[in-house]
Amino acid sequence: MxxxxxxxxxxxxxxxxxxxxxxxxxxxxxxxxxxxxxxxxxxxxxxxxxxxxxxxxxxxxxxxxxxxxxxxxxxxxxxxxxxxxISRTFQNIRLFPEMTVFETVLMGTYLITGGKVFPALFLTKNFRNNEKAAKERVEEILHFVGLWDMRDEYAAKLSYGNQRRVEIARALAMNPQxxxxxxxxxxxxxxxxxxxxxxxxxxNKQGITIxxxxxxxxxxxxxxxxxxxxxxxxxxxxxxxxxxxxxxxxxxxxxxxxxxxx
Ligand SMILES: Nc1ncnc2c1ncn2[C@@H]1O[C@H](COP(=O)(O)OP(=O)(O)O)[C@@H](O)[C@H]1O
Ligand SMILES: [Mg+2]
Incomplete structure (x- = not known):
């Protein structure tokens, strides 16, 4: 075995x-x-x-x-x-109470872009392009998981099922295989x-192994x-x-x- x-x-x-x-x-x-x-x-x-x-x-x-x-x-x-x-969700949902759905999922993209959220970097063209691409990606993912209409709500205030969707969206934002x-x-x-x-x-049909x-x-x-x-x-x-x-x-x-x- x-x-x-x-x-x-x-x-x-x-x-x-x-x-x-x-x-x-x-x-x-x-x-x-x-x-x-x-x-x-x-x-x-x-x-x-x-x-x-x-x-x-x-x-x-x-x-x-x-x-x-x-x-x-x-x-x-x-x-x-x-x-x-490799990205994951947790058995007990882990969401920051003070973050909106959009912000939570955007944070997922920071992890793979290296967390470039320092103010100095706001000035570089490269960062602005990255930020724009990240936001577009979040938008795409939120549509995909069915949370776009709830993007400005606090993630931790959603129904349990939708909180799980936020976690999944955050995991997808990390671009996992x-x-x-x-x-x-x-x-x-x-x-x-x-x-x-x-x-x-x-x-899974998008090519992601689960x-x-x-x-x-x-x-x-x-x-x-x-x-x-x-x-x-x-x-x-x-x-x-x-x-x-x-x-x-x-x-x-x-x-x-x-x-x-x-
Ligand atoms: N951090 C930890 N400290 C001590 N014991 C742990 C810890 N995590 C898991 N265990 C123990 O390891 C065993 C397996 O737990 P776990 O992997 O959570 O099981 P499952 O997810 O299949 O329910 C259990 O006996 C659990 O109590
Ligand atoms: Mg378990």
Whole structure:
């Protein structure tokens, strides 16, 4: 099960991370094919968010390697990971309360243009051109995610579903080749969930590879090309949705936990 396709856009190899005595991620390997929507599913506490934090440089692994486009990015700084082409949304939405939708998404573009917001640079023609291009890009993205009409509202005051859209728009403004979504539809109503799933599909059609974490297997069944199931930080199963759906170990992990939680 540890066979890893090293041609993938992102490959993690033998990744491990412990917190105290807890092995949150334990010798985990998998690879994401460019252009795919790849889902990571597993019960609460399985280590899913930790995997994202290891990929994006929030945590350093105890062991193992993260490769993106055949480049070793293990333990790279988070902003460098973003510049390399990986952007993400968080399990708990993170938005600045005093920023409008437009400003929030514009900030995403600063990250890749080097955050050139210093007053002295306002005078250079180059900066003004950059700023104009960035604003045009934000406009395009806001139309794309369906938030243009809300551009001047405070992001944190929007409905939960629209706040998630702002986060996605901010991530897209960083011009990613790979987008990481950590339980993006948790807490959404069925309508919001469906609309977000449609949006992810559209994003993917633009050529952006997606790695999506989900708790609910049914959500990603329709959307994803490949599913990696993890439990206790280890890979339990991997394959296309049809195969995973009927996998005995997966059913047991889910049913076992469901009963335990009931
Ligand atoms: N920063 C942290 N400090 C200590 N323990 C953590 C930290 N992050 C995660 N853990 C632990 O690691 C395990 C996996 O957590 P997590 O990756 O958040 O799981 P999931 O996202 O699959 O629900 C859990 O036991 C959790 O309590
Ligand atoms: Mg999580």
């Amino acid at each position: 540890n066979n890893v396709n090293s041609d993938g856009i992102l490959t993690i190899k033998n990744l491990s991370k412990s917190f105290g005595g807890i092995k949150a991620v334990n010798d985990l390997s998998f690879s994401i094919t460019e252009g795919h929507i790849h889902a990571v599913i597993g019960p609460n506490g399985a280590g899913k968010s930790t995997v994202f934090n290891l990929i994006t440089g929030v945590f350093m692994p105890d062991n193992g390697e993260v490769r993106f486009k055949n480049r070793n990015i293990t333990s790279m700084r988070t902003d460098h990971v973003a510049k390399a082409g 790979l987008l990481l979504l950590d339980e993006p539809t948790a807490g959404m109503n069925p309508q919001e969930t469906k609309e977000l799933m449609d949006l992810f599909s559209l994003v 790695l999506i974490i989900a708790h609910d297997m049914n959500l990603v069944n329709v959307l994803s090309d490949q599913i990696t199931v993890i439990n206790f930080g280890e890979k339990l199963a991997e394959g296309p949705p049809k195969m995973i759906h009927n996998h005995p170990a997966v059913i047991e992990a889910y049913m076992g936990r469901a009963e335990a939680n009931a």
